[in-house]
Amino acid sequence: MIADLVSPAADALPPLDIIAGASVDRSAIYRALLGEIADTIVAGPESFAQVETQRLGPLVLYECRLHDMSHERHAPSSNANGSVFLQLAVSGTLRVELPDRPIEIREGEIALFNTGRPLRMSADRIHLMTVRLTPAFIEAAAPWAGDPHGTVIDAARAGLLAAVMVALMRHAHAIPAAGAAGAVRAFGELLAIALQAPTAAFDGDAPGGKKLARARALVEAKLTVKHLSPTMIAAESGLSRSVLYELFKPLGGVSHYVQARRAARLHALLSNPGDARSIAELAFEAGFASDSHASRTFRDLFGVSPGRFRRDLFLVAGQA
Numbered sequence: 303m304i305a306d307l308v309s310p311a312a313d314a315l316p317p318l319d320i321i322a323g324a325s326v327d328r329s330a331i332y333r334a335l336l337g338e339i340a341d342t343i344v345a346g347p348e349s350f351a352q353v354e355t356q357r358l359g360p361l362v363l364y365e366c367r368l369h370d371m372s373h374e375r376h377a378p379s380s381n382a383n384g385s386v387f388l389q390l391a392v393s394g395t396l397r398v399e400l401p402d403r404p405i406e407i408r409e410g411e412i413a414l415f416n417t418g419r420p421l422r423m424s425a426d427r428i429h430l431m432t433v434r435l436t437p438a439f440i441e442a443a444a445p446w447a448g449d450p451h452g453t454v455i456d457a458a459r460a461g462l463l464a465a466v467m468v469a470l471m472r473h474a475h476a477i478p479a480a481g482a483a484g485a486v487r488a489f490g491e492l493l494a495i496a497l498q499a500p501t502a503a504f505d506g507d508a509p510g511g512k513k514l515a516r517a518r519a520l521v522e523a524k525l526t527v528k529h530l531s532p533t534m535i536a537a538e539s540g541l542s543r544s545v546l547y548e549l550f551k552p553l554g555g556v557s558h559y560v561q562a563r564r565a566a567r568l569h570a571l572l573s574n575p576g577d578a579r580s581i582a583e584l585a586f587e588a589g590f591a592s593d594s595h596a597s598r599t600f601r602d603l604f605g606v607s608p609g610r611f612r613r614d615l616f617l618v619a620g621q622a
Contacts, residue, residue: 346370356474358605359486362434363471368425375420385417386435386450388493390464394428400452410457412464412496414440414450431467433489443490444497455496462566463489463496466604469569472614473606485605491554492562492603498553513541514549518559525564525589532556564589565603568596572612581608 349370356363389396389407396407398415399422407413415421416437440450447453455463466489477485517539524530524538535556536546550556568588571577577584585596585608600608 346372354471356471358470358474358477359482360436360439361470361486361489363467363474364430364432364434365471366425366430366432367428368430369427370425372422372424374422375418386437386440387415387417388433388435388467389413389415390431390460390467392429392431392468394426396428396430397424397426398422398452403452405452405454407454408457410460410464412455412460412467414453416449416451419451431464431471433467433470439490440493440497444494447497450497453497460496462562463492465566465569466492469604469606469611473604473610476610477605481601481605484602488603488605491558495553513539513545517541517546517549521560521563525560525567526587527589528591530560530589535560561599562603564596565599568600568608569604569611572608581612584608 347370350368351371352367354365390412391407391409393409395409396413398405398407398413401420405413415423417434440447457464470485470489474485517535520535520539521530524534527534532543532546535541536543539546541549546556550559553559554562565588568585568590571584571588572581579587581596582593585593588596590596590599597607597609600606600611604611606614
């Protein structure tokens, strides 16, 4: 679960009596987060708001812990095309009312909202990771996505993107300026994969859907094969290489997809505090031919080296 990637102690909200007695202006904290995108902000008697921010190139990242807070935009604003919030529910449930339907974003799910469109959002004991994007960024990453407002990506499809959102929030400050563009590009590619997932290319009943599903299953089964190549994948999936390349184009290409899946497996192995094996051993188990290749790929995808990721994870666990 995504909640397992953060410290349980850090994720816990203060007791309600402490929240209610706090002198801080919670609505001011919430308004600082929202800026001019909310017409109305309501802070209830048990309200709590804690917001931390990071910036990585064009990405603005927020980690929010909110309780008994709500905001509303009554009508479209002149800023209707200004920003899109990509919101991950680390824990808790976020409730949103759109003009045409209600939405619930549960743990591990990611939702997208245009900041200038009408909605009402209620936060009760919710831990959110939010990335503020421009519509142009989404258009460049996923031109097929159309209007993303109100889109909810389920936890199964959102898993890798969610892990990267958490990692960037934790480690964006440590990414050198020279590496920021690569981290942003990797984020855009994962966003594209997550937004592509519900479409026909991933639909087993759609043309090409079963072929892609078969090829992806083969990749998962053979990640540890060191010389896993497009030629091997095509042959064992019963596809021509040209068809294989076309199917994987929305995922960044065949080779990119294989390396991303290996990096995701290494991320999962590193997240196990009970596994004391070296990074080189874990990289080999994830399918990489060398720990140096694993480190480069992991850094490109998660914005931090495997060693730094493991040290920071153990540090947080030790403080819990």
